[in-house]
Amino acid sequence: VIVNHKLNARDYEVRAYEVRVPFYTATPKVPRKVADPALLRILSVLPDREERFDNVRSESGLSKGGLANALLEGEWLGLLAVQDREEEPQYWTVKKVMR
């Protein structure tokens, strides 16, 4: 994660912008090998469309905390995209990354 700080010349406010660079491997098999088993379960139930956190939770049967951690790991491994990460997990939406 790269945090980019920008100074606004108008009001002298410093704002932080996050740039996330996912883990990249030559083949998608590698992340799947090292991933948490919970993440693999999530990937198996996750449809191709964007899905709300609670829907994934009911499909995967994971706890809120367990699912949140697994999703963040999935994002780091470049397998998933998580929207609204700065909010509470119930507001997240998740989508598979096609490689």
Place this chain on the structure above:
Amino acid sequence: MKDESPFTLRRFEYERRHLYYLPNPIFKTLEGEKSVFLIGSRGTGKTTLLTALSWEERLRNAELTAVLSQMGADQNCIGIYIKMPETLAGAFDTWIPAFPLELRASVFCLYIDLIWLQSLMEAVAQMLVEKRLDAPPSKERKLTQRVLDRYKELNADARQTGPFSFKRFASLLYEKRRTMEKWALTAAEPEKERLSRAFPLTQIGSFGRDTENELAMFCEDCDQLRHKWHFKICLDESECLSPFQQRALHTAIRLAHAPVSYVVSYVSMMEDMSNTFIKGMSLQEADRELIELDSMNDRVFSDLAEGVATVRIRNSPTGEAIPTFDTRALLGDLDINELLNSILQISAAPEAKAILALAERLSKSPFYIDTCEQSSTLPIYQAYIIDRLALELPAPNSPHWQRRKQDSAEIRKRMVAAYLCLCKELKTRPKYASAEMLFQMSDKCIRDYLNQMDSLFSEANLPLAEFCKRRLTTDQQNAALREASRRKKDSLPKSEVGSPVETGRLIDALGSLTARLQTTEVKSLRASEKGNFVVDTSRQPPEQGEALRILKEASEAGFFKTETPNERRVRFRMHCSLAPAYGFSYRGAYYDCPLGIREIVAIYHEPDSEARQQLVLSIGDRLLQDSPTLFGAKHDGP
């Protein structure tokens, strides 16, 4: 062991879990599709009613959800609660003073729009999470993109990058509001162009209206039952807004249309409740409902008070299962003659024996037998009035016999005056007891009802279950109601009045004056319960502004009861809850007494209590002259 009182008073804000009893007709009006002005002095339950509409409170408080579903409340209404003093509205009153009023009004209304739209976005996001609404995330983003395309100023500096879910759009609105607040707080003087580049400024309230239209359509589309949705913006304690801001708000209300409407609460009627910033357009009855909590009828108030008491008892730690709390079962009905009898029987004064003998004789007279309701107690107050006013009772077949029922009614009207005068004559304090007295002394204020109930509970010293079944003695009631009144009187320094010392002097002086006007024997019997003070405000002496402010603040804090003032006069009386503390009628006052602005000013400016007392005596002497007569000149007393 004694249970914790379920009637303990706390401001809504200090309660961890608020209990709700919602009067059905009032609540239905509030959640309806029309805007509402909710007027009520402190403690009348405005905050309870407004927070019951709030989506956040519904989410937090399962009990409220149950109450609402039981009463068939609208499940497709999203209420947004905003406590106006907690906003930074004050900073906007003096900001950009050189700009045209309409532009300043537009800026202020945009500020309010940004607050409630943020909350509304969060509400809809929450309903999507809870699956009350069902929509793919892409649909949310399309909506927010449409709004951003129309109002590019919202993300002009691209501080946040899209796409925006409702939750993130709420954050964007919050950021925008914070920027606006910073500018206003630091009194930044932007050029008009810069202001309009930074904020979506158009017609007053237009940004809010456009966005809520989009949201209403979204909700309907995503509701499996295809219900129509509407939004209620609840602005509490709006009296903190300046007249300019109130006018701007009234303009937004005038321009509002379904699915959005407002509930604006004020502690009293504001001076201008109809003007807007649009030429030739005012806020009319057709645009809004008006609910005045201080003038609800007795029946509605007693139902509300007992409903609140019932909910509190049922939710107390001991969880008493009572059907409905019954004040009348606890305190009994009012019987002035019974109260007088209990006082006279133990009095050593010869006048007491004489009045009892007169009452005995009256109880056997044809006039009494024919006109009065038969009762087991002696007609003491009637005998006292007839004797002191030297009334000649008509004999059967005499020409005046025809009028006996009217005469009897005239006597009954003076029941309370007679009670107070007789107690004064016997140098004893009147007793305050019965359900009727308690309701009257609450003066339509739930907080005063609970204060009195709390004092009764404490005086009874019983477990809650026992308390709910018992009838308290007159002496227990009297002691408790006196204590409650004293507590109320002593609460002045903690109230929100601006000049507590001056206000305290005025309350004390007018409390004593009211008691004197109502207990000066014959004069008080002729015009029952004087003490409705009428102040002529047409002459406008220089000190009038300050005097009226003190009166207004004391009324809002529940020490006086003021009628809606007009340009020519202000009419007010002591709040009934203070009756036992000063010894005046539990009904307050009925008859008008002119009081000068200069007299009011002289009272509250006088630091010496004896000199103040002297002032009150001379005002009293003036007011006691020229009383109206009873039964016309022929039957007039000495």
